[in-house]
Amino acid sequence: MSRVAYVNGTYRPHSQAVVHIEDRGFQFADGVYEVWSVFDGKLADYAGHMERLGRSLTELRIEIPMTAQALGVVLRETIRRNKVRDGIVYLQITRGTAPRDHAFPKGVAPSVIVTAKSIDLHKGEKNAEKGVAGITHPDIRWGRCDIKTVGLLPNALAKQAAREKGAYEAILFDEMGMVTEGSSTNAWIVDENGKLRTRDTQANILRGITRAAIMKLVKEEGIELDERPFSVEEAKKAKELFVTAASSFVMPIVSLDGEKIGDGKPGPIATRLRSVYVEQAIRDAI
Numbered sequence: 001m002s003r004v005a006y007v008n009g010t011y012r013p014h015s016q017a018v019v020h021i022e023d024r025g026f027q028f029a030d031g032v033y034e035v036w037s038v039f040d041g042k043l044a045d046y047a048g049h050m051e052r053l054g055r056s057l058t059e060l061r062i063e064i065p066m067t068a069q070a071l072g073v074v075l076r077e078t079i080r081r082n083k084v085r086d087g088i089v090y091l092q093i094t095r096g097t098a099p100r101d102h103a104f105p106k107g108v109a110p111s112v113i114v115t116a117k118s119i120d121l122h123k124g125e126k127n128a129e130k131g132v133a134g135i136t137h138p139d140i141r142w143g144r145c146d147i148k149t150v151g152l153l154p155n156a157l158a159k160q161a162a163r164e165k166g167a168y169e170a171i172l173f174d175e176m177g178m179v180t181e182g183s184s185t186n187a188w189i190v191d192e193n194g195k196l197r198t199r200d201t202q203a204n205i206l207r208g209i210t211r212a213a214i215m216k217l218v219k220e221e222g223i224e225l226d227e228r229p230f231s232v233e234e235a236k237k238a239k240e241l242f243v244t245a246a247s248s249f250v251m252p253i254v255s256l257d258g259e260k261i262g263d264g265k266p267g268p269i270a271t272r273l274r275s276v277y278v279e280q281a282i283r284d285a286i
């Protein structure tokens with residue numbers, strides 16, 4: 001089946017879905033994005049991602065080109081046209097197309113791009129049952145990682161380093177040796193003392209929507225959470241290490257830089273949180 005993308009007001013086959021060479025997303029990474037997981041054609045954590053999108057746009061002073069409601073219609077129509085049951089939908093909004101100049105152009109309409117793809121949920125489930133490998137990698141990103149911008153080169157370099165070592169994710173660390181987050185995920189541990197920990201969002205990290213959903217579930221499950229940074233060393237000594245994101249839900253990491261985490265198998269907390277998260281995400285998808 002040929003895939004279809006939404007580009008600035010029209011639905012086009014992927015082969016014809018293009019943006020201008022002077023789009024500021026291409027020239028300056030001057031744009032933001034959001035990613036929703038799709039269950040049975042419906043969007044998971046819909047409101048959370050939409051709110052973060054609004055925040056990212058406001059932070060960069062990109063004028064929202066259409067109402068959130070209209071955007072929702074486009075997301076769903078792109079899902080429908082691509083016949084996605086379970087999958088992912090991506091939305092990119094850039095400042096638009098203008099003659100190249102670092103400063104913001106005046107009177108330019110932002111570009112809006114939506115793509116959707118199907119995903120084999122069983123593959124992710126299999127990965128989660130076995131657990132995946134991680135590597136550590138220095139965090140060389142800019143100072144505003146709370147904004148979900150399309151400027152993902154450091155993330156792409158870190159993910160590539162992970163792939164080259166046969167690993168699923170790169171766990172990023174700062175100059176103090178403290179874990180910030182994953183290259184496209186938030187990172188969590190169950191520390192040596194059995195305490196669940198994830199870095200606080202005062203730090204230079206993305207405020208993950210899956211992270212926020214998991215935090216609610218953690219409360220409901222009566223699990224105590226310590227929102228505090230942890231070091232690479234602590235991650236390696238942890239009972240459990242896992243990452244969260246819209247595209248991977250809760251993914252247990254069972255080795256880090258080749259060193260076994262815990263007993264080298266997905267732990268009970270990650271396993272439980274994955275199952276309650278997926279159950280809730282499917283139930284509440286709209």
Ligand code: PDD
Nearest residue numbers: 183184185186206208209210245246247
């Ligand atoms: N990545 N941290 C980073 C750097 C991310 O890129 C992501 C999401 C997350 C998790 O955020 P959320 O739970 O809202 O998905 C954390 C998406 C899935 C991506 O880039 O594909």
